[in-house]
Amino acid sequence: MLLKLFLCFTLIPVIELYLLIKVGTVIGGFNTILLVILTGFLGAWFARIEGMNTMIKLKMNLQQGLMPAEELVDAVIIFIAGVVLLTPGLITDVFGLLLLWPVTRNKFKQMARKKFDEMQLQNNINITRFH
Template sequence: MLLKLFLCFTLIPVIELYLLIKIGTVIGGLNTILLVILTGFLGAWLARLEGMNTMMRLRTNLNQGLMPAEELIDAVIIFAAGVVLITPGLITDVFGLLLLWPLTRNKFKRILRKKFDEMQLQNNINITRFH
């Protein structure tokens, strides 16, 4: 766990800084800043759009008496994408945009579902269904 925290809080920002410096030397500092701002705005717009779509599907399922499990997983992934997009940098922005884009988000959902199933089989998680 300590290694994961180390990677998240030190190694990723160092890689981001290195990449920003390299891109800045090629396209210029101002253009690099504009690129980061553009990806941030694009991410915020897409997060809002996908979040609203997910909320509408969630409400529809709840109104029909269905458990909105898929929508809840979507909401968690969209929230994680928003958190990643807040972090300045291009790698994190690309990862955040991949989490928001429905085609790639579905791949992440399958990975999460598989992980949840493994955790449930190992009794690391308990899922209770209410009727």
């Protein structure tokens, strides 16, 4: 877990800085800043649209008496995408936009569901060992 935290809080910002410097040398510093602002704006706009669509689906399911499980997962992923998009940088912006796009968001949901199922299976195995 410590390694994952190290990667998130140290390595990713260093890579972002390196990439921003490299892009800045190619397209210029001002254009690089504009690119980061543009991706942030597009991300905020897209997050708003996807969030509203998810809320509409959630409300419709609740009105029909259905459990809106998929919509709740979508809402969490859209929230995470918004948080990632707040971080200045190109890699985090691309990752945030991928989380917002429904096609890739569904792939992330499948991966998360698989990981959750593996963790649940592992916990069940550990619980049965102690009984």
